[in-house]
Amino acid sequence: MYLKVSTQNINPQYSTEREKMRKDSRLSRMLHILIHMAQMEQAATSEFIATMLNTNPVVVRRTMACLREKGYVTSVKGHGGGWRLNVALEDITLLDIHNALGESSVFTIGLTDEHTECIIEKAVNREIGDALAASEALLLRRFGEVTLAQLALI
Amino acid sequence: MYLKVSTQNINPQYSTEREKMRKDSRLSRMLHILIHMAQMEQAATSEFIATMLNTNPVVVRRTMACLREKGYVTSVKGHGGGWRLNVALEDITLLDIHNALGESSVFTIGLTDEHTECIIEKAVNREIGDALAASEALLLRRFGEVTLAQLALI
């Protein structure tokens, strides 16, 4: 329960040039930090990672937990604890991390489902849906072809 | 200024299975209604369109205004007024409507720009960015190959 007071609300609702929507930057952030972790001796604390990513430790734990579930990193509590890479960079692709983060869809474009009986709506949704599927397949295929080791070489 | 009281806030923050985010359904909606409009005698009022799309007239005007700017539809005020298709369905592609709606990006995935000097971040962003660009290019190429007339034939 909170009170919102005095909003600016400069809303470009009628503008053709929309402002960019907020993006999910977890993939970019995690790839970045994983490569750095591969070059580190000690475990990286959430605090340390948070500083690197300009965020805070809880956000780091939340996101890294997704990677731990898949075995890409391990976490250790207490003194000298933190996060460690558990797999060689050669053995992780962008797709692996993308999948670990569990994003449901990569698109901002959605379909409608108001009239499941309308053949026009069906045709529209099938066409858009097929195009999105093909586009996503290409993206994921490419993600699957690149390992973190390749990125680390620059 | 408003008061938010007693939120449910079932937040799947730690869950791997994220809920689907809100999607921009304007493309789907506009294609749907444009094809219907091609089969109509009279002008379609915002009220009429809103009922078809399960939304309200102001949202319709807001979105249709984007299409009017590009000349795909015209609007007429007063009695018997409303919206009319201004171009044959054969001459409009999905890409035309997509562009008219002015979506800045089709992806929920974003890059980071915290350390523009870090070569690792640069490499990560270039790889993700290139992959997104290729994926989007495929999507738009496909959108450009399909006319509304083709969809209308089912």
Add this chain to the structure above:
DNA sequence: AACTTATGAAACATTTTATGTTACATAAAA
């Protein structure tokens, strides 16, 4: 001319998502 039917547009509200923040429990090393 008065009335009715439309769009045009500003202002505000609501909902959802991504992210940020606070607080406390727990585990492990010093």
Add this chain to the structure above:
DNA sequence: TTTTATGTAACATAAAATGTTTCATAAGTT
């Protein structure tokens, strides 16, 4: 036992997409 970590729940914030209210304006109708 103190310090340093993670684990997690709960709450807060900001921005985007959409919805809603309200009034101005234009154009037919009576």
